[in-house]
Amino acid sequence: MTFRAPLEDFQFVFKHLSGLPQLLALPVFAEAQFDLIDAVLEENAKFTEEVVAPTNRIGDCQPPVCQNGIVTMPVSFKQAFEHFTQGGWQGLRHPQQWGGQGLPRALATATTENLYAANVAFSLCPMLTDGVIEALLLSGTDAQKQTYIEPLVAGKWTGTMNLTESQAGSDLSMVTTRAQPQSDGTYRLFGQKIYITYGEHDLAENIIHLVLARTADAPPGVKGLSLFVVPKYLVNADGSLGQRNDVWCASLEHKLGIHSSPTAVLLFGDQKGEVGAGAIGTLVGQENRGLEYMFIMMNAARFAVGVQGIGVSEAATQKALAYARDRVQSRAIEGSAAPVAIVQHPDVQRMLSTMRALTQAARAIACAAAVADDLSVEHPDAQVRQTNKALYDYLVPVVKGFSTECSLEVSSLGVQVHGGMGFIEETGAAQFYRDARILTIYEGTTAIQSNDLVGRKTLRDGGAVALSLIAEIRHVIEQVGRTAAGAAPTQRAGFKLIAEQLSVAVDAYARAVQYVLDQAKDNIRAVYAGSVPYLMLTGYVLGGWHLARAALVCADAQGNAVDEGFARDKFATAVFYAGTILPRVQALSSAMLQGATLDDVLSRSALQQ
Amino acid sequence: MTFRAPLEDFQFVFKHLSGLPQLLALPVFAEAQFDLIDAVLEENAKFTEEVVAPTNRIGDCQPPVCQNGIVTMPVSFKQAFEHFTQGGWQGLRHPQQWGGQGLPRALATATTENLYAANVAFSLCPMLTDGVIEALLLSGTDAQKQTYIEPLVAGKWTGTMNLTESQAGSDLSMVTTRAQPQSDGTYRLFGQKIYITYGEHDLAENIIHLVLARTADAPPGVKGLSLFVVPKYLVNADGSLGQRNDVWCASLEHKLGIHSSPTAVLLFGDQKGEVGAGAIGTLVGQENRGLEYMFIMMNAARFAVGVQGIGVSEAATQKALAYARDRVQSRAIEGSAAPVAIVQHPDVQRMLSTMRALTQAARAIACAAAVADDLSVEHPDAQVRQTNKALYDYLVPVVKGFSTECSLEVSSLGVQVHGGMGFIEETGAAQFYRDARILTIYEGTTAIQSNDLVGRKTLRDGGAVALSLIAEIRHVIEQVGRTAAGAAPTQRAGFKLIAEQLSVAVDAYARAVQYVLDQAKDNIRAVYAGSVPYLMLTGYVLGGWHLARAALVCADAQGNAVDEGFARDKFATAVFYAGTILPRVQALSSAMLQGATLDDVLSRSALQQ
Structure with a gap:
């Protein structure tokens, strides 16, 4: 090979x-x-x-x-x-x-x-x-x-x-x-x-x-x-x-x-x-x-x-x-x-x-x-x-x-x-x-990247870029929802799954961004305890968004001059990603939102001895 | 070292x-x-x-x-x-x-x-x-x-x-x-x-x-x-x-x-x-x-x-x-x-x-x-x-x-x-x-273990062992809930988190077990597509259950003759696990429940060529 x-x-x-x-x-x-x-x-x-x-x-x-x-x-x-x-x-x-x-x-x-x-x-x-x-x-x-x-x-x-x-x-x-x-x-x-x-x-x-x-x-x-x-x-x-x-x-x-x-x-x-x-x-x-x-x-x-x-x-x-x-x-x-x-x-x-x-x-x-x-x-x-x-x-x-x-x-x-x-x-x-x-x-390291994402890339602009991405993703979800309604039976379940999971994921992403913005001032350790989860869930959501867009293109493979076999594969990948990868976003977001409790309890444990 | x-x-x-x-x-x-x-x-x-x-x-x-x-x-x-x-x-x-x-x-x-x-x-x-x-x-x-x-x-x-x-x-x-x-x-x-x-x-x-x-x-x-x-x-x-x-x-x-x-x-x-x-x-x-x-x-x-x-x-x-x-x-x-x-x-x-x-x-x-x-x-x-x-x-x-x-x-x-x-x-x-x-x-391999867990260990006894574990876990969640109510302020948030997350996780585990039992007859590929997620979520839930039990023991370290430092560490570990690891259960369970849609869409892709 x-x-x-x-x-x-x-x-x-x-x-x-x-x-x-x-x-x-x-x-x-x-x-x-x-x-x-x-x-x-x-x-x-x-x-x-x-x-x-x-x-x-x-x-x-x-x-x-x-x-x-x-x-x-x-x-x-x-x-x-x-x-x-x-x-x-x-x-x-x-x-x-x-x-x-x-x-x-x-x-x-x-x-x-x-x-x-x-x-x-x-x-x-x-x-x-x-x-x-x-x-x-x-x-x-x-x-x-x-x-x-x-x-x-x-x-x-x-x-x-x-x-x-x-x-x-x-x-x-x-x-x-x-x-x-x-x-x-x-x-x-x-x-x-x-x-x-x-x-x-x-x-x-x-x-x-x-x-x-x-x-x-x-x-x-x-x-x-x-x-x-x-x-x-x-x-x-x-x-x-x-x-x-x-x-x-x-x-x-x-x-x-x-x-x-x-x-x-x-x-x-x-x-x-x-x-x-x-x-x-x-x-x-x-x-x-x-x-x-x-x-x-x-x-x-x-x-x-x-x-x-x-x-x-x-x-x-x-x-x-x-x-x-x-x-x-x-x-x-x-x-x-x-x-x-x-x-x-x-x-x-x-x-x-x-x-x-x-x-x-x-x-x-x-x-x-x-x-x-x-x-x-x-x-x-x-x-x-x-x-x-x-x-x-x-x-x-x-x-x-x-x-x-x-x-x-x-x-x-x-x-x-x-x-x-x-x-x-x-x-x-x-x-x-x-x-x-x-x-x-x-x-x-991934932690250094994550601190950069939290500090210079999210807090400094008040989350502007993140929020604009969230708006774009929500726009795509609407498109996917509309496409699902009119899709062929073999594709309908897939599009529905993409719309549902991307929707849950982008909401969790939005909560994570808001958490960073809200907590940075009073609870900086809690925010940074979740910085790597924040980076990873951002990646998962953005990837799901692009694959959802790909699925939309592939829904009209002929019109978009995409090879039919390639389009079938790409659609399968998009659906698979939505069904199995996107659920990770909520898990990571949920973990991140517990930052304060976790930091508190860890600060009392013997880790730092 | x-x-x-x-x-x-x-x-x-x-x-x-x-x-x-x-x-x-x-x-x-x-x-x-x-x-x-x-x-x-x-x-x-x-x-x-x-x-x-x-x-x-x-x-x-x-x-x-x-x-x-x-x-x-x-x-x-x-x-x-x-x-x-x-x-x-x-x-x-x-x-x-x-x-x-x-x-x-x-x-x-x-x-x-x-x-x-x-x-x-x-x-x-x-x-x-x-x-x-x-x-x-x-x-x-x-x-x-x-x-x-x-x-x-x-x-x-x-x-x-x-x-x-x-x-x-x-x-x-x-x-x-x-x-x-x-x-x-x-x-x-x-x-x-x-x-x-x-x-x-x-x-x-x-x-x-x-x-x-x-x-x-x-x-x-x-x-x-x-x-x-x-x-x-x-x-x-x-x-x-x-x-x-x-x-x-x-x-x-x-x-x-x-x-x-x-x-x-x-x-x-x-x-x-x-x-x-x-x-x-x-x-x-x-x-x-x-x-x-x-x-x-x-x-x-x-x-x-x-x-x-x-x-x-x-x-x-x-x-x-x-x-x-x-x-x-x-x-x-x-x-x-x-x-x-x-x-x-x-x-x-x-x-x-x-x-x-x-x-x-x-x-x-x-x-x-x-x-x-x-x-x-x-x-x-x-x-x-x-x-x-x-x-x-x-x-x-x-x-x-x-x-x-x-x-x-x-x-x-x-x-x-x-x-x-x-x-x-x-x-x-x-x-x-x-x-x-x-x-x-x-x-x-993990897949072989998972197939064993699905086939010989879950389907063969109609889920009896899994269901009895679920009942035991729910019993512990009640105990944790009661303990949270009476706990010292430094422990209350931790116990609450354990109870909440273990509860969500065990429900997701129960759904996964039910899915295996329900779908095995008509949709065997869909079930086995989720066998590794099933094994992993089972492990995560059981681990969370034991750590919740550990937290209960540590809540009364003196009464249970557990070293105070050890008890603090163990409690921190239990809370951390609940807050950051248990959310994975729902993500895995959710992915598993999409088995049929995923199997359908993958069967039309070129993976097997």
Whole structure:
């Protein structure tokens, strides 16, 4: 079983759910119409299926090692990365001015999802490069842009984010890496960073590190952090590589998953380079505003990690479905002459349908968010830009938190569908289970995303975005109700179920939003005790909303030019989701509303001893 | 952080929740009073904490290998196993007649949980030996008992179950291993078995395999399976070891977890032994009744695997809690002068409380089930024996399915609490996540357990056991309601929450049971599509019931001689469980009741293509 890019679903989501047509109507995307989108998707499918996917298990079994500070990647990775740069995939969504193709971020959401699905460990390298490009475009000096962006966009050089230190994980205020200003305007950095993804490797000729550090006179806490560009090799004025800088890989971590992504401990100022003591870096923007710039990169990375969750879920689902169609075991529960493929057993159908439903729901949310991101940048109307920016900002923690939490459930079910085979490493289902486990942690844990959703994304605007989403969802429920009344008998029960369950769910969502707004002032611990449930129920509701919209489109498959088989599947997924996933919303909302009682009783227990 | 056996919780559960006092009142257990129980628990705690737990990571990092059919275990495992046999732990619950100690199975539930928590891969060996002892005691010939049971009870020899073949996993009707009768009354076996846990190792001098195979004239399907005892070494009349039998380890599997448990491919009849062609075995009971006998062993093993889930959950919870108390990161959400231990952050409390609540709920269910098992064997009154047998039979799939599914959630949260550290293998949290992943699969997947719960355990008795449990739960809800009315202000809200949520949950459970009973005849696929949700909601309700009973005991800690700190924690756990876990029951029940609509819509989708 090899990975197949879910082209049909992307095309459906783009055309009918994400709002892409509105985006393509803008003059800036005059050249990017659906035929180009389709052509790129097809080319990307070929690349990810044929070149990248075959490297996935190789990388799992032969993780790179660090010897004398040098990290050697598997040969197959080098070949795949060469294809990647030659295909221009790094530049897809970056400005044409810097050698990119200037295509919508929404399209890049699809192409990167396929990359993640094919090999998440491989694709972390381009993901981080994307983040560095974005941060430098928005905050870099002209000289930094001139020096770094073109080779990064070309995929000739790669990028990293250096935030974490052993005492500073979720809490960046504790960062201690020092930056000493030099007379020539550069800085010398000293310190140790951990968990640096692709911090060292031999896929590209240079590595551009963005590093959070502290100058001598900086205020304490996060307000004293500055951001620096520290290249592995200094860059000469003509763009050629100069001296080896004083940043070194001390070791790689031995991890549960994404084995072939080198997770480095980096030493800055270990005096092993050609530049003397201290890694030479240049300041991004102004001193003490580093976290602000890093957040640009982090936001992009958070969204991307959410998409990783969808990619891993898609790959796990495909693998499990293929196995279930192939594996013959036991007769059908309703009776059959001979044993049947296990896909016919009701519980296997439940598991596969759950996997499919969560994956497609998360994808619809992410693609719609990506279009909002594009609109927030490219739309000529400032009001539209602002509305879409607020929407995108609200959705980023949901895409990150929800899609990745779903990937834990999906990849676990993927193992379960395989039975005993799932536990054997050669099968490959276990790798998804291991790889997925980092996704809810890095680039901000689900709790960090949830706190962001509660604090900056719900409380700050008085719930405006959430309430506008609720109104839109209620509008769709009405449409579904009307459609149910006039639907064919085979669809009527399904539409009724969607309307009923989405209605119950959106009411529970509304109660949750109101609870956050009401309690934040007097009962902040109670609110934050329910922040993860709040994020998850938001994701479940939004996914149910998009799938309800999908069901409406599929009710008139012919009129909407949707393939009949695809429409039947999508409708089944929407109904299944409404019947089995949406009831979770009320359970989560109910739990959340008990925050005060629970916080009170826990505060008297011995947990904190 | 090292494992600590949860002695206080076992003592509380035994005294106040499981019904152990009723059991200890029987003459047969005249010698086993609470002081003996406590002494055994303490001795067991010392053994599992000091001898077994230190082997856990060693075994994970140095899995045994198979060379020329010989499997060499890590040295530390050999030492721990020697302690195990010397301590007489294998014989704890087996008859004194055969050298055992004849103590209650309920007590063995505690001692084995600690063993599983300390090192689940190690403890699979004794678990399987337990099953072989039980099967031979109930179905073996006198000669088989005389030959095998005493060394097995002493832990001198170990046992295995040989069911699975590559084409026969959940579906044992497809077993093809052949057994040819010989003129001396023995049989020669030929075939290949896979996934044989501790199928080969060097911890003990002999391995006693119980093997499902088919005689030449046997009817097809499961009704043609016979059970054979096949020792690795034949046993001479004086009990000494004779010739090497023709059963050989061809290879070991490379697994996601439980690395140090050797999972063998066994070849029967490979002509490498000293006995010529074919492994020599003797028939257990009668021909073609093998599955029936194997079910004895399987039922014991299923219950034991459920307890494994609890053990792994306990160990994962302890590790996460220790880390959360130690790791300082970020200020408190309500404000604090300095960063605090992360255990103070609301979401970390939510995760740890969820882990603790699920673990303790599952433990209470299992211990109560174990006492029912003891009563079903030892009680002088036939009616009491029968009632308890029915209850135990109902609970076995719940203990197996629910406890192990919970262990997936708990071990996953355990990784999450550790943040980035959780993904690093050296930390140890990831090992629980990997080890737990087999528990919902082996000895019958959760779907197999659920089908058992629906078919044999609910439909066959017209829901009698389920309905009697519902009546008991409603009785407890009344008690909780009365207690809430008179409770101290700090407890009133908690008791109210328990009463409300348990009431909603038990109603949803009742609807689910009724749905199974009503729909089984005309809509069997719809019922089985909801079988796993049915099992899970049953577990959640039963756990909530036991924790509500625990809260009642803790309301009068002094009167019930419960430590005040322990009582506060237990009460907090009960309230937390009611507020956050019990709402899942309604969501699952609601999903289950849509079975018909979902089955209909899925049957029209392309899943089965």
